[in-house]
Amino acid sequence: MTVxxxxxxxxxxxxxxxxxxxxxxFGRVEREAAFGGVxxxxxxxxxIDSGIEVNHPxxxxxxxxxxxxxxxxxxxxxVGDDGQDVVGHGTAVGGIIHSIAPAADLVSIRVLGPxxxxxxxxxxTALDWAIGQGVSVVNLSLSSKSExxxxxxxxxxxxxxxxxxxxxxxxxxxPGPSYPSLFAAVVSVAAHDVRxxxxxxxxxxxxxEFGAYGIDVSVAWxxxxxxxxxxxxxxxxxxxxxxxxxxSKHPGIxxxxxxxxxxxxxxxxxxx
Amino acid sequence: xxxxxxxxxxSRGPRNPASTxxxxxSAAADARSTxxxxLAVLKAVTARVDTAARLEPAAGDxxxxxxxxxxxxxxxxxxxxxxxxxPATDTLTFRVAxxxxxxxxxxxxxxxxxxxxxxxxxxxxxxxxxxxxxxPRFRRAAAEQTGYVPRSLLAVPLADDAxxxxxxxxxxxxxxxxxxxxxxDAASVFARQATIAIxxxxxxxxxxxxxxxxxLAIAGGERATDVEALVTGLTRELEPATWALAxxxxxxxxxxPEQIDLVIDLLDALVRRTPRAASRYRAPGR
Numbered sequence: 001m002t003v004x005x006x007x008x009x010x011x012x013x014x015x016x017x018x019x020x021x022x023x024x025x026f027g028r029v030e031r032e033a034a035f036g037g038v039x040x041x042x043x044x045x046x047x048i049d050s051g052i053e054v055n056h057p058x059x060x061x062x063x064x065x066x067x068x069x070x071x072x073x074x075x076x077x078x079v080g081d082d083g084q085d086v087v088g089h090g091t092a093v094g095g096i097i098h099s100i101a102p103a104a105d106l107v108s109i110r111v112l113g114p115x116x117x118x119x120x121x122x123x124x125t126a127l128d129w130a131i132g133q134g135v136s137v138v139n140l141s142l143s144s145k146s147e148x149x150x151x152x153x154x155x156x157x158x159x160x161x162x163x164x165x166x167x168x169x170x171x172x173x174x175p176g177p178s179y180p181s182l183f184a185a186v187v188s189v190a191a192h193d194v195r196x197x198x199x200x201x202x203x204x205x206x207x208x209e210f211g212a213y214g215i216d217v218s219v220a221w222x223x224x225x226x227x228x229x230x231x232x233x234x235x236x237x238x239x240x241x242x243x244x245x246x247x248s249k250h251p252g253i254x255x256x257x258x259x260x261x262x263x264x265x266x267x268x269x270x271x272x
Numbered sequence: 273x274x275x276x277x278x279x280x281x282x283s284r285g286p287r288n289p290a291s292t293x294x295x296x297x298s299a300a301a302d303a304r305s306t307x308x309x310x311l312a313v314l315k316a317v318t319a320r321v322d323t324a325a326r327l328e329p330a331a332g333d334x335x336x337x338x339x340x341x342x343x344x345x346x347x348x349x350x351x352x353x354x355x356x357x358x359p360a361t362d363t364l365t366f367r368v369a370x371x372x373x374x375x376x377x378x379x380x381x382x383x384x385x386x387x388x389x390x391x392x393x394x395x396x397x398x399x400x401x402x403x404x405x406x407x408p409r410f411r412r413a414a415a416e417q418t419g420y421v422p423r424s425l426l427a428v429p430l431a432d433d434a435x436x437x438x439x440x441x442x443x444x445x446x447x448x449x450x451x452x453x454x455x456x457d458a459a460s461v462f463a464r465q466a467t468i469a470i471x472x473x474x475x476x477x478x479x480x481x482x483x484x485x486x487x488l489a490i491a492g493g494e495r496a497t498d499v500e501a502l503v504t505g506l507t508r509e510l511e512p513a514t515w516a517l518a519x520x521x522x523x524x525x526x527x528x529p530e531q532i533d534l535v536i537d538l539l540d541a542l543v544r545r546t547p548r549a550a551s552r553y554r555a556p557g558r
Contacts, residue, residue: 007453050391087391112394142395145435172396177433193453216402216450230400230451 007232009203010192010211029264035245040101043248045240046130046138047097048123049090052108054083058095058220060102067129068110069122076125081110088222092229093141093237095220100197100241101248107135112142120144124152127167127180131160136247139240140169140186141233143178153179161185166243166255170236171208182207187243187259191215191235200239202266210262212238333368335469340370343442343462347455350444351420353377354430354466355389357438364393364439373420374443389439392427396436398460400426402450426451428459430467437470498540 008014044064054063068081085091085108094106109126123144130138138160144153157180160167167186172178181188184206191214192201201211214235221227239262246261247253253261336354344352351374355364363381384390392399402424422443430438440463445451527535 011453089391089395112391142397145396145431145433147433170397178396191453215453228402228450230402230453230456231397233395233397233399 007190007192007211007214009205009208010190010201012193024264026264028268029261031265034261034265035242035249038245038248040104040241040244040248042103043101043136043244044105044107044133045097045101045244046107046109046133046135047090047094047237048109048111048126048130048138048140049093049142050087050112051081051085051090051110052083052094052106053085053091053220053222053224056085056091056095056220056224058098058226059091059106060098062098062102062104062106063094063108064105066108066110069125069129071122076122078109078125078129081108083108085222086110087112088220088225088227089141089233092217092219092221092227092234093139096197096217096234096237097139097241097244100238101244104136104244104248107133120146120149124149124156127153127156127160131156131163131165134163135165137166137168137240137244139237140167140180141236143169143172143181145172145177146179147177150177150179154183156180157183157185161255164254166247166258168236168240168243170232172232185255187239187255187262189214189236189239190232191230197238199267199271200242200262201269202263204263209259210239210266211235214238336466337368337370339462339466339469340368340374340440343440343459344370344374346462347426347442347451347458348446349426349442350374350446351422352440352442355382355393355439355441356430356470357384357393357436364389371443376420388425388427389441392429393436393439396429396431398426398428398456400424400451400456423448424450426455426459428456428463430463430470432464432467432471434471437467440466 051066051068052059052063054066063083066081066083067078069076070079071077089112090108090110094108097104098106107130109130111122111126123142127138127140157167167180169181169186169188171181171188171190180186187210188208189210189212190208192199192211193215194213195216197213197217199213203209203211212235214232215230216228217230217234218226218228219234242265243258243262246258250257250261340352340354343349349371351369351371353366353369353374355366357364361381362384364384365381366377366379369375369378382390384394388399388401420443424444426442428440429436430440440459442451442455442459445455
């Protein structure tokens with residue numbers, strides 16, 4: 001039995017194959033040099049998801065702003081939200097980021113929930129807003145399958161890139177379009193099969209470039225609770241957290257330099 | 273033929289053959305007979321939809337049932353089920369289930385974004401959840417309605433390039449272990465099979481959406497409420513034969529402005545005659 005398409009390159013038995021196991025084009029960068037001694041202070045990470053529970057212990061009081069996208073006369077607009085998570089998923093994502101970059105501020109942009117099906121337009125509006133806020137990193141543990149929104153998402157991914165905003169996007173394991181996770185300007189992440197948050201792999205074969213911890217992850221959940229979950233949704237914030245540390249350590253670093261450091265600090269495929 | 277139109281039937285005939293009023297009446301009569309014909313088509317097709325509604329779900333659900341049976345056996349799970357999205361009511365309804373414990377879920381409807389299935393439907397992201405007893409998203413109350421509370425579950429979207437149409441859920445591995453990436457991939461394979469089967473049989477086709485689109489094109493957006501009531505009343509359990517109805521209505525787009533006016537009148541008449549449809553529209557999801 002195989003594993004999901006985009007996770008395949010990152011699982012035992014496959015990691016020794018193909019380009020994942022190539023010689024590094026330049027030397028490995030030690031993690032201490034890349035992000036040692038920093039905690040993400042001074043940076044803001046936006047989480048586009050189901051909201052973040054403001055008082056959840058796993059968030060450590062770092063949630064500084066909550067907004068949501070709602071439809072006004074059929075047009076999506078960003079309005080203030082009440083710091084609640086309608087599902088639990090966004091709190092899980094925020095908690096993972098906080099566990100890695102504990103001093104980074106979090107901003108929640110809610111596009112999911114029982115009253116909002118995460119329509120593509122709401123997602124676009126949220127992403128546009130986050131880029132406009134000048135946050136350092138945006139975590140996207142969701143994607144749009146709308147072929148019609150390809151150009152809009154592509155334009156926003158490029159705008160983020162040139163605005164020095166790093167987009168970290170969970171790959172969708174279901175075949176077909178998945179935006180913006182398939183774009184080169186974002187950092188795309190799938191789950192690997194190692195139960196260790198400090199292990200990530202770089203895969204130079206697109207479209208999914210990073211494999212991170214996403215199996216049996218103990219996460220924060222709604223109503224102050226916790227759960228154990230599996231999915232690419234939970235791999236992305238592990239990379240977003242590390243990227244936040246890298247950006248905290250090296251002020252002014254660009255998205256592509258951040259991605260290069262993520263790759264240069266990745267585990268060797270035979271390390272585990 | 274159309275007893276409800278009796279009161280509106282024009283008094284055609286040669287009583288005032290020379291008057292302009294009569295000429296106008298004659299034109300109106302032509303248009304009304306076109307409308308009557310359209311009504312006849314609607315009624316005939318609706319009757320066939322009722323028949324199809326009794327026949328088609330069994331055939332379509334049989335395919336889905338074979339998929340959930342295979343998924344449960346090959347993933348070695350206690351139960352599996354498929355929920356399909358109905359755009360007319362914007363609900364996810366569990367259509368089929370495998371495993372004795374899973375049967376209670378059939379017929380259960382949830383909102384997109386609600387519960388694990390709703391979340392996976394809304395995001396398109398597969399998700400495995402263990403220790404569901406501590407997962408507030410897991411709607412224990414709803415699960416208890418079905419008589420079966422799983423320890424862990426795996427949910428993958430039924431999706432293809434055209435969009436997400438539902439969710440495949442797999443409950444409780446028989447060995448008690450949590451679901452892993454390999455299970456997720458296996459479930460995704462079954463989800464793809466189900467998706468192809470659903471597309472092939474047209475089970476997912478939103479006949480109501482097509483019909484609504486056609487009627488709105490004729491009647492205009494300001495009559496959306498009437499259209500909604502009519503569509504709900506005519507289609508009930510939506511089945512492929514309703515495509516014929518939608519096609520029939522779509523052809524009316526080529527009609528003259530006068531004829532279109534009359535189709536609008538027709539809408540009025542039909543809405544008045546389907547009070548159940550109107551009340552169902554006011555209380556969606558009930």
